Amino acid sequence: MGRMVFDPQTYFNPRRPRRLRQTPQLRALTAETRLDPADFILPVFVADGITEKREISSMPGVFQHTTDSLKALCHEALEAGVTCVDVFGVPEDAAKDAEGSIAWDPDGVLNRGLAALREEFGDDLLIMADTCLDEFTDHGHCGVVATDRFGRQVVDNDATLELYAKMALAQAEAGAHIVSPSGMMDGQIGVIREALDEAGFTDVAIMAYSAKYASKFFGPFRDAVGSSLTGDRRTYQQDPANIRESLLEVELDLDEGADFVLVKPAMPYLDVLSQVAAMSPVPVAAYQVSGEYSMLVAAGQNGWIDFHDTMMEALIGIKRAGADQILTYYAIEASRALRAAGGR
Numbered sequence: 001m002g003r004m005v006f007d008p009q010t011y012f013n014p015r016r017p018r019r020l021r022q023t024p025q026l027r028a029l030t031a032e033t034r035l036d037p038a039d040f041i042l043p044v045f046v047a048d049g050i051t052e053k054r055e056i057s058s059m060p061g062v063f064q065h066t067t068d069s070l071k072a073l074c075h076e077a078l079e080a081g082v083t084c085v086d087v088f089g090v091p092e093d094a095a096k097d098a099e100g101s102i103a104w105d106p107d108g109v110l111n112r113g114l115a116a117l118r119e120e121f122g123d124d125l126l127i128m129a130d131t132c133l134d135e136f137t138d139h140g141h142c143g144v145v146a147t148d149r150f151g152r153q154v155v156d157n158d159a160t161l162e163l164y165a166k167m168a169l170a171q172a173e174a175g176a177h178i179v180s181p182s183g184m185m186d187g188q189i190g191v192i193r194e195a196l197d198e199a200g201f202t203d204v205a206i207m208a209y210s211a212k213y214a215s216k217f218f219g220p221f222r223d224a225v226g227s228s229l230t231g232d233r234r235t236y237q238q239d240p241a242n243i244r245e246s247l248l249e250v251e252l253d254l255d256e257g258a259d260f261v262l263v264k265p266a267m268p269y270l271d272v273l274s275q276v277a278a279m280s281p282v283p284v285a286a287y288q289v290s291g292e293y294s295m296l297v298a299a300g301q302n303g304w305i306d307f308h309d310t311m312m313e314a315l316i317g318i319k320r321a322g323a324d325q326i327l328t329y330y331a332i333e334a335s336r337a338l339r340a341a342g343g344r
Contacts, residue, residue: 033320035312037081037335041128041285041327045224046070046113047090058220059290060297062329064090067116074117074125080335084126086180086327087113088224089135099144099163100136104170108136111174118175128178128207129171131164131192140227142183142236155236157185164188165195172201180262182209184236184249190256207285208258211246211272213238217265217291224290246272250280258282260325265289267314270321277322286323288314293329312337 047064054064089110095102102108134142143160168179181188214237263273264287277284300307
């Protein structure tokens with residue numbers, strides 16, 4: 001008997017792919033990418049100078065919180081299946097100075113918030129702290145501002161590193177499980193890792209904002225933290241036109257001891273996320289930033305899109321591109337929807 005020869009035309013059927021899309025059960029059975037509540041990290045804001053939570057006008061549904069309302073929100077998150085929050089501090093303007101010294105003060109708003117959450121939840125909730133000075137400086141930059149030899153105002157990278165180490169130590173003392181340096185200073189991961197280890201905080205992890213772009217999508221976040229910034233951060237955050245330098249930044253952070261690496265923003269930089277995920281030996285996070293969130297909310301409020309379904313599509317796209325963790329302001333609602341649907 002002669003050998004059978006495979007003829008692709010014998011098996012060709014233009015309807016074959018569609019057969020697997022016919023019911024919700026088939027689509028769920030064959031889904032290549034799945035979201036889970038454990039994928040999400042919820043960014044939260046704790047503020048001084050307020051007596052009850054206050055909605056952020058450019059981020060409908062997102063609030064600055066008191067310590068008590070922050071704890072209540074985190075209980076909601078845990079009940080929905082979200083097990084990690086990223087905490088940002090919002091001090092009053094009078095507490096800001098050129099160095100952002102309230103950032104490492106144990107009585108500063110962020111460190112008080114971290115301590116309150118660790119006392120409330122112990123290890124049941126992973127507490128991540130934003131490790132950057134921009135919320136705490138009176139000029140709004142992510143580090144020490146100096147004048148260079150040409151008379152230009154610049155951020156002094158090396159002088160800033162010492163302050164980041166102090167901030168990370170204060171956050172670890174307050175109870176943070178993870179610190180997340182987001183200022184894009186050269187060498188920040190190595191300096192923070194050394195400081196934490198020398199102080200005995202060897203178990204505190206570092207999520208490195210390794211590919212953080214100088215993006216206009218951050219606009220609403222500036223309202224959320226009451227930023228004092230005038231100008232921009234293009235001299236230390238990455239150029240939206242480039243990807244090679246992102247991969248280099250990731251490699252440098254990995255060499256310095258990063259436990260996670262992060263791409264920010266998410267949707268406009270899915271190509272960056274995909275390449276980082278392909279080369280990273282550690283978990284890769286992506287931040288669906290304030291502008292991404294607020295645009296979808298606004299379109300939903302105007303009836304131009306179905307907000308929830310579009311948001312879930314955006315999140316699955318971020319996951320499909322390679323994110324292991326997704327920072328999103330929609331974490332609680334997305335998790336509730338996933339649980340109600342039985343998964344994806």
